[in-house]
Amino acid sequence: MNKFVGKHVVIAALSVLAGYAASAQAADVVGNAKAGQGKVAMCIGCHGIPEYRTAYPEVYRVPMLGGQNQAYLENALHGYKKGDRHFETMRAITASLSDQDIADIAAYYAAQNSSSKSNPDK
Numbered sequence: 334m335n336k337f338v339g340k341h342v343v344i345a346a347l348s349v350l351a352g353y354a355a356s357a358q359a360a361d362v363v364g365n366a367k368a369g370q371g372k373v374a375m376c377i378g379c380h381g382i383p384e385y386r387t388a389y390p391e392v393y394r395v396p397m398l399g400g401q402n403q404a405y406l407e408n409a410l411h412g413y414k415k416g417d418r419h420f421e422t423m424r425a426i427t428a429s430l431s432d433q434d435i436a437d438i439a440a441y442y443a444a445q446n447s448s449s450k451s452n453p454d455k
């Protein structure tokens with residue numbers, strides 16, 4: 334009996350937490366592409382290199398960010414920050430980003446298009 338009740342309490346607590354996490358992420362944070370431009374300096378070293386390959390510590394491919402869907406980028410960054418997505422460097426980097434930073438950066442990258450190909454910040 335106790336065990337049964339305990340299980341329900343845990344499930345209820347988890348669903349409250351899940352709801353909280355979802356609403357915290359969906360809070361009224363509006364991305365600003367201009368503000369984002371000033372926040373991507375630390376991303377360019379990896380995302381934005383020719384051929385999207387980095388040579389350290391070994392050759393690996395880096396995803397292109399410019400022109401990707403804004404919500405997708407935001408979700409990806411939150412995912413790394415929360416640990417749902419696993420990639421050490423991305424996790425370390427997103428740890429220092431606020432929700433506003435993430436929204437701004439996502440807005441900035443989403444605003445890139447094929448005509449901004451030569452954009453050095455891409």
Ligand code: HEC
Binds near residue numbers: 398410418419
């Ligand atoms: C040290 C290199 C490095 C730096 C610096 C870096 N990234 Fe990444 N990033 C990667 C790699 C490699 C991946 C692919 C990881 C994987 O497979 O999950 C990635 C993945 C991503 C993804 C997921 C893309 C997708 O298509 O799923 C996003 C979004 C992203 N990075 C944004 C950023 C932003 C924004 C910054 C700067 C705040 C940044 N990254 C800095 C290497 C880097």
